[in-house]
Amino acid sequence: MRLAPISFVSRRVLKSLKELLWTHVLTAGTMTMTLFIFGGFLLIQENLHGLLRGWGSQVQVFAYLESELSSEALDALIKRVRSYPEVESVGYVSKAEAWEKFRRSLGAQSGVLEGLKADILPASLEITLTASHRSRVAAEGLAQRLRAAQGIGEVEYPEEWVEKLGLLVLGIQWTKWVLGGFLFVATLLIVGSTVRLAFLAREDEIEIMQLVGAPARLIKAPFVIEGMVQGVVGASLALFGLWLVFLLLRERIPPSLAIFVPGDAVRFLDLRSAVVLLLLGLAMGTGGSLFALRKFLKRWGR
């Protein structure tokens, strides 16, 4: 690779960035918007996904036991439940433990329980489902079987909303791509029109360059590099903006939500997603330039 063309191209890029500063800023800004929106969806999706995974381990089926159960019958029951395919583990909570848990959950107000008998709450089994059965349908099936079992009274299982949340994540995943796709195309067009402006600003120069026999790649390279710079700058700004918004929102998670969303469970985009965003910016910048150049250089009969 000879150095002369490299220095020539870099000088032209710098000159163009200087002379058409606002055009370039506008384009980079457009890419920032697109990537910000796309990255925002990515951020929400990743976090919901993480939450769901966290909750998944907490999805439990509670089976309340009838009072008059012998310890042999209890052991047999636990053993049987444990052998169900959808069951990962079974924990036993005795009447006393249930009472203690309840009392503790009331905290300062536990005084209201004064005078009540400690065996008022039933003993129960806390059944954790295997990862592949953490859905409402599976839980429902299990609950039905448990209800039929000897010694089990009430059965409670997770609400529909956990599953709805799963659907929401899926929805966000798709919205991200569809909306992202639209924005992507729109951005390409805008990048294209920037290249058009840059091209028109240098039309005479390009014509002269072509007339004296400048190789096509030398003519194209500055535009492509400008597109790349715009893309990377746009993506970096988008990441930075997302990060700011992220910090701001994390501070503002209402305390009432904090039990569902512990502060440290909210995460920023991981490295992979950040790189994806940067690459998308690069692709938009480069693609937009090449696309526009194809059209223009054709008009020049080359």
Place this chain on the structure above:
Amino acid sequence: MVRLFRVSKIYPPNYPALVDVHLQIDKGEFVFLSGPSGAGKTTLLKLLFRQEEATEGQIIVNGRNITRLNGAGVAGLRQELGLVFQEFRLLPSLTALENVALAAEVVGTPRRESRRKAFNLLRELGLKDKHDCKPPALSGGEQQRVAIARALVNDPILVLADEPTGNLDAEMAEETMRLLLRIHERGTTVLIATHDTGLLERFSYRVVYLQRGRLMGDSKQPCEEGSV
């Protein structure tokens, strides 16, 4: 150096600008391409530097058939040519020196050397004090000299000039012609398209005469078929 075999050019939709043109120009020749306005002179030059493609026929420039060239081939062809136009085609935002150096740089000459070559050429063409001026601050004759310097900076083997004196007064036209002759004397082949018959009379060199797209005469072969 240049050969045209039965070359025709039909502009869309159906306008024949050149019809069945045969022409041979040898290395080192100085040739006027003459004829009234609209005869096809510019078209013929455009075919030679491949701004346009011939509809029919073959064109050889410097031993290479240029009727079938890809983009890189066209660039390569133009690097061997020097082009001069009636309207100068200088970049108004660049200085004279930069205008000339740009042409050298874009074909891969390092910046420093490009500027040095440009500087020497401008001095040689009598523009020693003007190399920092931008074209709008130069007279027509000076601008055309800058354009000629640009045409020469890559050491062309063939210089094509399309009405180079068309925008100049008589005195400057004369001066420009003398410059082109000097280029010829250095051994470069020169082809000048002009409708200015006065020019042909003052400088007696080979004249190729076009009329309505047909080659009607050639002072080198006065008795050939089709001559006037």
